[in-house]
Amino acid sequence: MKDFMQELKLNFILTALFCIVCGVVLFVWPDVSARIVCMVLGAILVLMGAVYLVSFFSSPAGSFMKQIHLLLTICFVAIGVWILLKPEFVIRLIPVIVGIIIILHGIYDLQQAVYLCRAKYSFWWLALLFAVLTVAFGGVLIWNPFEAMNIAVKFIGVFLVFDGVSDLWIFSRARRVTKIIRDAVENGMDGSLYGDDDIID
Numbered sequence: 001m002k003d004f005m006q007e008l009k010l011n012f013i014l015t016a017l018f019c020i021v022c023g024v025v026l027f028v029w030p031d032v033s034a035r036i037v038c039m040v041l042g043a044i045l046v047l048m049g050a051v052y053l054v055s056f057f058s059s060p061a062g063s064f065m066k067q068i069h070l071l072l073t074i075c076f077v078a079i080g081v082w083i084l085l086k087p088e089f090v091i092r093l094i095p096v097i098v099g100i101i102i103i104l105h106g107i108y109d110l111q112q113a114v115y116l117c118r119a120k121y122s123f124w125w126l127a128l129l130f131a132v133l134t135v136a137f138g139g140v141l142i143w144n145p146f147e148a149m150n151i152a153v154k155f156i157g158v159f160l161v162f163d164g165v166s167d168l169w170i171f172s173r174a175r176r177v178t179k180i181i182r183d184a185v186e187n188g189m190d191g192s193l194y195g196d197d198d199i200i201d
Helices: 002-028 034-058 064-085 087-118 124-143 149-186
Strands: none
Touching: 002 034, 002 149, 034 064, 034 087, 064 087, 087 124, 087 149, 124 149
């Protein structure tokens, strides 16, 4: 089980790093073929779906997060496969699709911010701010105020980098708080405030 959870953490971190790398590439080379952008986007979605599928199987039965992980798995994989199979149709919808993805990620980050708040982590508000900004950035892409595709691609790159960096920061803070809680419980202190569903392995 420990090896399984270590693999889950690695998958989450790799997904965030992949978003950052792709974001940098799209920002530096915004004129890259829209078809290539579609293929990369589809691959990112399928990878994210795989990560959340692992999270689904590792979450406690009947927990709220288990349902969220299943929903994210279905959304990411379905949209990712669709993009890979129909890239020509999807090209004009790239900003909207990325916006939806980023909003879903932001909702997940909101849950982590709530966990940090319940755990009385002093900088929980920063996690909340990152989550709200992530959702807002997704909304901007869905609204799509860009006249040229290369400008839209640059903004997508920026938002992907922000999403990846904020995910890594929030995840690292949540893991740190979880370790503190577990150490307190092992030392005989009261850990009843935090349910099993909130623990991040």
